[in-house]
Amino acid sequence: MIIExxxxxxxxxxxxxxxxxxxxxRGFGLAITMDLARAGATVIMLGRDxxxxxxxxxxxVDAGLTEPILYPLDLEGATPENYQxxxxxLLGQFGKLDGLVHNASILGTQMPIEQYDIKLxxxxxxxxxxxxxMLTQFLIPALLKSEDAxxxxxxxxxxxxxxxxxxxxSVSKFGIEGFAKTLSEELEKTKISVNTVNPGKMRTEMxxxxxxxxxxxTVPLPEEKSQAIAYLLSSSSPKIxxxxxxxxx
Numbered sequence: 593m594i595i596e597x598x599x600x601x602x603x604x605x606x607x608x609x610x611x612x613x614x615x616x617x618r619g620f621g622l623a624i625t626m627d628l629a630r631a632g633a634t635v636i637m638l639g640r641d642x643x644x645x646x647x648x649x650x651x652x653v654d655a656g657l658t659e660p661i662l663y664p665l666d667l668e669g670a671t672p673e674n675y676q677x678x679x680x681x682l683l684g685q686f687g688k689l690d691g692l693v694h695n696a697s698i699l700g701t702q703m704p705i706e707q708y709d710i711k712l713x714x715x716x717x718x719x720x721x722x723x724x725x726m727l728t729q730f731l732i733p734a735l736l737k738s739e740d741a742x743x744x745x746x747x748x749x750x751x752x753x754x755x756x757x758x759x760x761x762s763v764s765k766f767g768i769e770g771f772a773k774t775l776s777e778e779l780e781k782t783k784i785s786v787n788t789v790n791p792g793k794m795r796t797e798m799x800x801x802x803x804x805x806x807x808x809x810t811v812p813l814p815e816e817k818s819q820a821i822a823y824l825l826s827s828s829s830p831k832i833x834x835x836x837x838x839x840x841x
Contacts, residue, residue, distance in 0.1 A: 593832075595789070597816060597839050599823035606633030610686045611825060612731070613637060614667070614724075615696030616660075617644040619796040620746075622651065623818035624693060629657035631822060636661045636682070639696070640668075667696055667723035668715055675730035688737035691825040694724045694745045694768075699798050700760040713760045720764035725771060735784045742825050745772045747788040752836065769836065776834030785833040789824065791817050792841050812841065 611628050615621040616637035625635045629652050639645045642664040652660050665674060682689060700716035701709065724745060735741040750758045751765020769788055776786040793799065795811045820839045823829050 593835050593837050595820045595824065595837050595839050597812070597820045597841075599819040601627065601631045601819060601822050601826060602828070603631060605631040605822075605826050605828060606690075608632070609690040610634045610636065610682075610688065611691035611693065612663075612682075612689060613693040613695055614727070615639060617641060617648045619798075620791060620794060620814040620818060621693075621695040622648050623814040624695065624821045625660060626652060626655065626657065626815075627818045627822040628691075628825070629660060630655075631826075632658055633691075634658060634661065634686070636663050638663045638665055640664065640666045667719045667727075670723060670726070672726065672730075675726050678727075679730045679734060682731070682734050683737070686734075689731055689734035690738045690741055692728065692731055692735065692741075692743045693821065693825070694727070694743075696723075697746065697761070697764070697798075699801055702757045702761075702802065703759060704757060705759060708759050716760035717764050717767075720761065721767040721771070724768065728775065732779075732784070736782060739783060740827050740831070741784040743772075743775070743784060743786045744821060744824060745769075745786075745788045747772075747790045747836070749790055749792075751788075752790065773834055780833060785831055787824070787832060787835045787837055789821065790836070790838040791821075792839050 611633050613621050613625050616625045617639035628635050637660045645662045697720045700712055745768045748765045750762040751769055772786050772788045793811045794814050795808050817839050
């Protein structure tokens with residue numbers, strides 16, 4: 593299903609709502625955070641590096657938007673105890689969670705499977721697949737407290753159609769697609785919807801690494817596509833569940 597990238601979000605659309613965004617300190621995650629905060633959401637910005645999170649926080653506050661919450665957490669090394677603490681902190685402070693955006697991921701490396709570094713394989717699968725599983729599992733109780741909770745997993749073209757040399761990244765995104773579909777079936781009778789989104793081409797550091805020869809001026813900025821994510825998280829958009837969505841170029 594194609595979602596148009598240009599969407600109109602009301603200024604108070606997310607008033608009183610709490611949304612957690614992983615990888616919120618830069619790129620697409622920061623763009624999503626800005627759009628949600630602009631519409632009144634309290635965004636929990638989760639990222640590995642506190643310094644870059646603070647820089648992103650300043651960008652949101654300096655723009656006069658709703659003040660976010662910083663939550664530094666290394667997804668590669670996070671333990672069940674870390675996620676339990678996050679759950680307790682979130683429920684203690686807000687009592688619910690209205691949206692969860694799994695945006696954080698790493699590229700790994702692009703090379704044949706037979707040459708793939710085993711440690712990098714484990715790291716990529718941990719950050720891109722196992723961490724979203726654990727984070728979601730521990731936050732389901734908070735999502736169930738919302739009247740309209742929405743979970744979005746960022747996917748990729750190579751998570752839907754296999755492509756040589758994309759290694760652990762591609763495998764992790766295929767895993768995300770399967771995980772999200774399974775979760776959507778399990779939660780279909782709740783107020784939680786679960787979907788995957790392929791954002792398509794964006795001018796991010798990851799894409800520059802993956803396509804170093806590409807003319808980046810022809811690629812849309814993250815800010816040109818982030819409104820589509822805010823729209824999908826809003827109660828103004830249709831309640832869809834278990835779908836593979838793609839943002840238009």
